[in-house]
Amino acid sequence: MNIRALDLHDDGRTPPATGLLEIVRRGLRAQPKRLPSWLFYDAPGSALFERICEQPEYYLTRCETALMQAHAAGIADTLGVDVRLVEYGSGNAAKTRLLLEHMAAPVSYVPVEISPEPLQQSVRRLGERFPQLAVQPLCADFTRALRLPIPSRAPRRTVLYFPGSTIGNFDTRDAVALLRKMRGEMGDNGGILIGADLKKDPALIEAAYNDAAGVTAEFTLNMLARLNRELGCDFDLAGFRHRAHYNALAGRIETSLVSQRAQKVRLGRGTVVFGDGEAIRVEISCKYSLEDFAALAGKAGLEVLRVWLDPERMFSVQYLVRAGSVAR
Structure with a gap:
């Protein structure tokens, strides 16, 4: 890994205490009261979320991990060679490691995480596992416009990786807005690899x-x-x-x-x-049906190129590209 573990790019957009106070004041004055879910992810919150993922009832991580274990090679083939992989809300990057094992000559990996402590820990672990991988960590709120670090060589495409069904934490309007922002950041030839939890019992x-x-x-x-x-x-x-x-x-x-x-x-x-x-x-x-999610992507000017399902068909990973870019 050709970057120091503590060399974190910071876009300066994490709100200072005064900004945080105003965000919280505005949310608690609203009717009904509300607070943004990114407030969960300070260092103690990030550690607690990792524990949630280990609970027997929390099928999402188990099913997505099984999916990646079964299909990571095929997913990597779909992404192609010389990819810059940008991960939104990277956390401990456990599922990402399964993907990186199969990717051909990735240009760089850019984990984007709002909490610096988990980001630093993840970078260290990735450096031990993938010593030749160029890692460019970005401490930022991925819902805002990102200033992505410049890679050492030009990628063939940029793929935004958004696992864990985090897209489900946004209502339809905000999810469409986020997908449109991602479409801009991935560029004309890029793609979005995204997890979506499926409707079930x-x-x-x-x-x-x-x-x-x-x-x-x-x-x-x-x-x-x-x-x-x-x-x-x-x-x-x-x-x-x-x-x-x-x-x-x-x-x-x-x-x-x-x-x-x-x-x-x-x-x-x-x-x-x-x-x-x-x-x-x-x-x-x-939670989505496959038809629900395709319609959501369509509202953002995207279309579903590939879908992978876990063996229990409870969770999906989908590859989105610009609408109209797929040869018919």
């Missing part, structure tokens, strides 16, 4: 977000702990509970933090009032 879906060990609840509540640490709030974590429910009509999990009593919480120089049972929406997780 609602009981299986709900269990994945309400594990028996309570790790997901701890992960959700860590958002409030983060606001206490970084903004000096005084959220009583025992005064809120995790709630995740599958809305079958909308085809999505809706995750909230629910106030257990009427209470006030310090926020900056003011306070926020919560009623008994009042909820803060913190995340959605959309």
